Amino acid sequence: MTFKIKYPIVKKYLTSGTSAHIFVDDTGIYECIPLLTDTPEKAWHVLYQKPLDNQIFGDANDIAAGVELCFSHLRGSINNEEAYKRYVWVIAYICYKFGLDPTKAIIGHHILDPQRKTDPQNALSKMEKSYDQLLQDVVIEYYDCLPREEVLMKLKKWQIDMAHQSIENLNEKELLYDVDEWKKKVEEKPQEVINDFPWLFFVMLDRLSQKKGGN
Incomplete structure (x- = not known):
């Protein structure tokens, strides 16, 4: 690259x-x-x-x-x-x-x-x-200034990292279980995650639960 x-x-x-x-x-x-x-x-x-x-x-x-x-x-x-x-x-x-x-x-x-x-x-x-x-x-x-392939790689890593963090946060709030299974699925079969539990929804739900916890 x-x-x-x-x-x-x-x-x-x-x-x-x-x-x-x-x-x-x-x-x-x-x-x-x-x-x-x-x-x-x-x-x-x-x-x-x-x-x-x-x-x-x-x-x-x-x-x-x-x-x-x-x-x-x-x-x-x-x-x-x-x-x-x-x-x-x-x-x-x-x-x-x-x-x-x-x-x-x-x-x-x-x-x-x-x-x-x-x-x-x-x-x-x-x-x-x-x-x-x-x-x-x-x-x-x-x-x-990055090649397109490298941009996609960096964005993918960023998405995975954010999804992992959201999974952990949701698990701490007892809103999501089977943490390791979800993390593995995010990395290996992201399309299944999108179908079963959209990545964006992970983040949105996590943010909402943070606000709820802060009230």
């Missing part, structure tokens, strides 16, 4: 201490510290001992990738839309390269280190885009 390579990644390695692995503008994606083109090395993009950073990553410098979006506010020296497209793509590619879930693995410096950092919120606001839109666009780009 392969990921669609829309843009080249240009190696421009700098000395250690650079604040991000990759810088993106309207003309290119520039890797200043090895991440995608060689064995990953550390970039110094967040201060140590930041509570949220430590809670999520242990420390982002040691485990996370740093990607900076370059933009133009007044002079128009950068085509912001083209820069944004490359930024979205390279984040999606990083998720693919390292097996990360694009719906969960992305977090901005402005959240991890709010006293010092405003990115990517600052760039996005100049582009009239929101942080939530960025997250959505990365997920869309991620699946757009």
Whole structure:
């Protein structure tokens, strides 16, 4: 399986201490510290001992990738839309390269280190885009760049995982029994599950029972 390579990644390695692995503008994606083109090395993009950073990553410098979006506010020296497209793509590619879930693995410096950092919120606001839109666009780009077969595989796994969780939840509420049998049927004979007990109904019934239990 392969990921669609829309843009080249240009190696421009700098000395250690650079604040991000990759810088993106309207003309290119520039890797200043090895991440995608060689064995990953550390970039110094967040201060140590930041509570949220430590809670999520242990420390982002040691485990996370740093990607900076370059933009133009007044002079128009950068085509912001083209820069944004490359930024979205390279984040999606990083998720693919390292097996990360694009719906969960992305977090901005402005959240991890709010006293010092405003990115990517600052760039996005100049582009009239929101942080939530960025997250959505990365997920869309991620699946757009996957072969159709791999997309179907990922969706199938997601459906199975959700069905398994719903089966367990329903069993705990004594609304469904024979858990192992249902799980096996979901994996091996999903069409029978659809006929006998639709997958969507699993989820809907589970959600309804959660609401009922919370009253």
